[in-house]
Amino acid sequence: MSAIFPDLEGASIYITGGGSGIGAALTEGFLRQGARVAFVGRSDATAFCDEMEAQTGNRPHFMQCDITDMAALKATLEEASDRHGPVSTLVNNAANDQRHSLDEVDEAFWDWMIAINLKAYFFACQTVAPMMKAADGGSIINFSSISYMMGNAGYPIYTTANSGINGMTRSLARELGPDKIRVNALAPGWVLTQKQKDMWVTEEGLQAHLDRQCLKEPLEPEDIVGGVLFLASGISKAMTGQALVIDGGVVVTG
Template identity: 50%
Template sequence: MMPSAIFPDLKDRSVLITGGGSGIGAALTEGFVRQGCRVAFIDIADEPSQALVERLGKEHGNSPLYLKADLTDVEELRNAVAKAIDTNGLITVLVNNAAWDDRHDIDDVTVEYWDRNQSINLRPQFFAAQAVVPGMRQSGGGSIINFTSTSYMINQGNMPSYTAAKAGIIGLTKGLAGRLGPDNIRVNAIAPGWVMTDRQRTHWVTEEGLRAHMNKQVLREEIQPGDMVGPCLFLASDAARMLSAQTLIVDGGYL
């Protein structure tokens, strides 16, 4: 469900979202479009991304800019950021959302698999931030929001490279917050619980598993992609003016 709250200070802001074409990312793209932001999103999947642009343009008269790029290629990422700036102006909100949560057993992980996993789940978050920081400084400040996960907090054992990256995002968030605070750039993280995206339902959700998980939540409803939008808008807005170096857990009270 999309939040009903409107943050007037977000209108016309230039926002960049990684992995913004599907799942949680698509909900975030729509959420910022609804606020009247100038939204650009990076994704590698053409079909869902183009469909999202078309739908949001028709529904809200505010089409986001789709930038196709492979985030494992840092130069492609930098070029995409440059295109977003050329089109929408200096970026003052960055949402590092893109992730790859394939399950993998410790015995099966190769050096190549580990490096690729980190090149999707951790490395782009730093280099996307590095690319937007000069413009945020020039603009007088900004907000960087890094998506982590509760998976490493609950000792989930079937994806060690992923959980290592997600824990690393917390360290990155706090380190960037410390460095960029004097520039009026806030850096925070959001840690979703088990969000019912189409990908989760296709690959990993079972009726029994979902019921068992929800029974450990204090809010016993399925968490939807749209449930990540309100927290993200809040962290992007002036309502969170003095909030930095924090991790906001959005898991229905599981923890």
């Protein structure tokens, strides 16, 4: 099933990490809406772009970029704007949930993890805000995670960044609201991307997580797309400063 959001047709969309995992599903979802999609990633995504063009008739624009390089990140946002028009939706999706313990973290690893999982989000928001202001509004969607809500161990810098994204989202929603720029967070549950299956999923661990979910089916990347399209569309025009959770019912908010 797929809903159609007419105002996303022709919209200028920018996604970090849009060539794999959840990001790839988001890229496809926006392409099927007729949006003009630009995305960044560390690995070459030419084959993925070819596949998307063949499947949707709409080719995304890929820019190779390490988002820990803030100058390069800003340059890709400018390139996306030049190519597709001012960015109307920014999706800060790229993240790294590398496992680590408290005692093994040094300053270099801390700085690297924060750069990927929080710093890049902030400077992408900073760069895109003037574009959205000039275009009379826009939508920023910052990916977080339910990991910090659950108090998960095993990646404390990642959960620290997740929580920081939520605070940043609320403050920027207040700051940018007068310019009709909406800023929301989206917190997925455990989505079984190929990376998760290759690196972290075990039969016992997955079953324990499913036992906590209200809905007993594992989450796939496609399960996150609808919420992002909703937040990007003007149908959610009165929604800002919020955290939308899509996790099958592990955490309950309100």
